[in-house]
Amino acid sequence: MTKETKFYKALRDVFIGAKIEGEGGFIxxxxxxxxxxxxxxxxxxxxVNQAVEKYPTFREELFDKLHSFFSRYFTESGSIYFNSTPFHNNIYEKVYTDEKDVILFWKTQMLYYVKTDRIFRSLPIEFPTSAEAAVGKDGLKFYFDASKIETKKANEKRSLIFELGKVCEDETIVFSVQYSERGAKTKQEEILKAIKKKGIAITEEQLERAFRIFEKQSEVDFFINKxxxxxxxxxxxxxxYQYFWEGAKEWSAVRVNQLQILKDIAFKIIDFISQFEDELVKIWNKPKFVRKSNYVITLDRIKDEKLIKKILKHKNIKEQIKEWQELGIVDKEFRTNNVLEKDLTGTHLAKKYEHLPIDTKYFKDLExxxxxxFDDLDESLDGWLIKSENYQALNTILPKFKEKVQTIYIDPPFNTGEDFDYVDRFQDSSWLSILNDRLDFAKLLLDKSGNIFLHLDFNADYYGRFLLNNIFGQENFSNEIKWYYTNKIPDTRKKSFTNSFDVILTYAKSYEDKVFNWLFDKREKPIKVSKMKKIDGKKIYLKGEDGRGIYDLRMERTMDNIWQIPLLHAQPEIVDFKTQKPEELIRRIIACSQGVGIRTMVMDFFAGSGTTSAVSHKLGNKWLGVxxxxxxxxxILPRMKKVLAYDKSGISKEVKEYQGGGFFKYYELEQYEEALANCKYKDGDLFNRISEKAYQDYVFLKDEKMLKALEIDYKNKKIKVDLNKLYPDIDMAETLSNLTGKWIKKIEANKVWLEGMDNPIDTKNLDYKLIKPLIWWE
Structure with a gap:
């Protein structure tokens, strides 16, 4: 292979990445x-031919050096960053600047982390059984078709399912492969029966072996260079610099011209490669559409008896009752005619049923x-649940919730490879990139008196401290709380002591302005505390007539930063989630960081089992979970419905004010992969005309992107917006609220009033200028 051929191959690799089969926006x-x-x-x-025309002997060296440079930045996913360059041998290193003598550097610092996914390719697999191998016979033959695998939307953990396609004449067993949806599993027994009917002897172990071989294909991190x-x-x-000056003694005019050619060609390539990476950045950072939204509201919040009667007589009420029964909110004897009762004062909600949670997904026509x-809808809501990759969510909701959050608690993956329902096997540098970008948003979302609590363990606590110092400032460090759990079962197989604590790093947005409340523990036995009094500015111990000291009995202890709270093992508050945290832990976090008697907002954008939202609701705060x-x-959603109905577990008994009831919204956000899939780019000529700026011209200017949502009425000179061409389930009111940063005041059929607006927006006849950032960028 010539150096020129090697260069163009490397350029193709760095530009396109390895070949990937399947379907999805990224592909x-x-x-x-x-x-x-x-x-x-x-x-x-x-x-290149024109540039080296005067220097033909430089041609081979030019391609050699171009290949040497660009091949350093090839990754299987097509991402542009360090791959095989001596400049990244040490991922972490000390960097000295005028402002700081030590800062943290990591390999992927200049990247947006998108997801970890596998690069699947269609794969033939053949292996003999032990008996066949002994006599030299051919074994079982499989073919796995990866062409229909739809790539993951984000970093969720999803398993593969295999479906039997056909058995060929040569006895090759063909499978189609997909990611599992909503817990679907491979039907192995049915597959084995179907294969055996074709006369092929196969065991369950052999089938599983074939599946394992296919699943071992490369797993890579996908990034976008910022x-x-x-x-x-x-x-x-x-x-x-290293290439030009190493070993150079003198420079001729010819040599200078040659090196200038190398730089010019390299920069042209860089300009063009960057165009596509910049396009990905724009799609990654564009505000996302709100989709599949619904509300959950208890009957006591509706108050309108006629409307409650409509709900109870609705054709879908049976589906709602079935859900209540599955959640344990009502029993099988429940009857709708018992919800409303009459007495001397008239018809009203029965006390027993006033906190039944209505999910509007069953009653869309009544929504x-x-x-x-509600004349102030968003203010009336207790919370929002958002299903989304959290960077997309934080970026989208920032205008609406900027500086409105009092407390942020996050319990991100600890970089262990275990425990989470999403990928938790990050390289250290990938983990840092994930947290760094999201903590940047967290600071913007916090009120000036707000606090953030970052929950980590020994795998990542030291990295977290570096990140928080960098983003919030070391001067705003408040505490390192140690959650000490005394009921951890020791693992005596290890040659180390059992770890019995996690770390919760606490930072303020502004240490001077932050809210902080002392917390108190109950003592098992009271202690004597000497009474004191200030006299002339001095503290004097008080004494009785007998000359002995006067004491108070104190039943409380002022808490320090060691919090002893047991791990959850068999407590009633446990839900089906491996890393669920105790409600008491979150209660303390909120209690120490909230203004007393003030209803503020608590946020968790690694919501996990929903404990932060549940505790926030019980304590009477607004909440936001992602x-x-x-x-x-x-x-999460079933848990919050039970909280509205009244959940007896966790901190409920200690919070006398919590009696159930509430109103929240839940929705999904358009994801990066979905936006990519909806973007339309032409396959036509790259340039309208070739110019000196061809490598720098914005090549996507004439592409449609997401403009298929617009219809131009040339006759009447109007532009009609039809968002159903993108998604059939867009919540335009919430989308506009996020986009403009204005809270929703009121919603009626096809109309929304936003904060500060006298006139409503007609969501069926939108001004395209309102939604331009959602569908077009340049």
Whole structure:
């Protein structure tokens, strides 16, 4: 392979990445990039030929050096960052600046972490049984078709399911492969029976072995470079300095011209590569549409008896009752005619049923009527549950919730590879990139008196301290709380002491302005505390007439930063989630960081089992939870419905004010992969005309992107917005609220009033200018 061929192959790799089969927005964009690359390669070859026309002997060296540089940045996912360069041998290193003598550097600091996914390719597999191998016979033959695998939307943990396609004449067993949806599993027994009917002897163990072999394909991290142009240009300057000056004694005019050619060609390539990475950045950071929204409201919040009667007589009430029974809110003897009762004062809700949680997903036709009861809708809500990858959520809701959050508690993956319903096997640098970008948002969301609590263990606590110092400032460090759990079962197989505590790092947005409340523990036995009095500015111990000291008996102890709270083992508050935290832990976090008697907002954007939202609701605070896993629907949402109905477990008995009742909204957000899939890019000519700026011109300017949502009425000179062409289930009111940062005041059928607006927005006849950031970027 010539150096020129090697260079173009490396460039193709760094630009496109390894070949990936399947379906999804990311794969669509890779195909578009491949088409565009073929055109830029033609243009580049013409420019190289013209540039070296006067220096033919420099041609081989030019391609050798171009290959040497660009091959350093190839990754299987097509991401642009360090791959095999000596500049990243040490991921963590000390960097000295004018402002700080030590800062943290990590390999992926300049990247947005998108997800960890496997690069699946269709794969033939063949292996003999032990008996067949002994006599030299052919074994079982499989073919796994990966062409229909839809790539993951985010970093959720999802298993594969295999479906039997056919058995070929040569006895090759063909499978189609998909990611599992809502817990679906491979039907192994049915597959084995079908294969055996074809006369092929196969065991369950052999089938599982074939599945395991296919699943062992490469798993890679997908990133987007935040500024590919600046990154590659900087790297080229570092590399070229070493190349230009090592061993050089003198420079001729010819040599200077040759090196200038190398720089010019390299920068043209960098400009073009960066165009596509910048396009991904724009799609990654565009505000996302709100989808599949519903409300959960208890009957006592509706208050309108006629509307309650409509709900109880609705055709879908049986589905709602079935859900209540599954959640244990009502028993099988429940009857709707007992919900309303009459007495001398008239008809009203029966006390027993006033906190029945109504999910509007069963009553979509009545939802506008329910919402129209509220003249300040968002203020009336207790909370929001958002199903989304959390970077997309934080970026989208920032305008609406900026500086409105008092307390943030997050319990992110600890980088262990275990325990979570999403990928938790990050390289240290990937983990740092994930947390760093999200903590940047957290600071913007916090009120000036707000606090953040970052829950970690020994796997990541020291990294977390570095990140928080960098983002919030070391001067705003408040505490390192140690959650000490005395009921951890020792693992005597290990050659180390059992770890019995986690760390919760606490930082204020502003140490001077932060809210802080002392907490107190009950003592098992009271202690004597000497009474004191200030006299002339001095503290004097008080004494009785007999000359002995006067004491108070104190039953409370002022808490320190060691919090002894047992792990959850068999407590009633346990839900189906491995890393659930005790409600008492979250209660203390909220209690020490909230203004007394003030209803403020608590946020958790690694919501997990929903404990933060549940405790916040019980304590009477507004709350905001973000979670991307499928347990959003199977764990968090059911838990919050039970909290509204009245949940007896956890801290409920200690919080006398909590008696049930409430009103919250839940929805999904459009994800990056979905946005990519909905973006339309032409396969036509790359440039309208070739110019000196061809590599820098914005090549996507004439592409449609998401403009298929617009219809132009040329006759009447109007633009009609039809968002159903993108998604059939958009909540336009919430989308606009997030986009503009204005809270929703009132909703009626096809109309929404936002904060500070006298006139409503007609959501069926939208002004396209309102939604431009959602569908078009340049």
């Amino acid at each position: 669509n964009l890779m195909r578009i990039k491949a088409g565009y690359y073929s055109q830029i390669e033609k243009l580049l070859k013409e420019d 500024n590919a142009r600046a990154f590659l240009q900087e790297q080229f300057k570092l590399w070229s 506008p009527e329910i919402l129209s009861l 979670e991307m896993g499928e347990h959003f629907y199977s764990v």
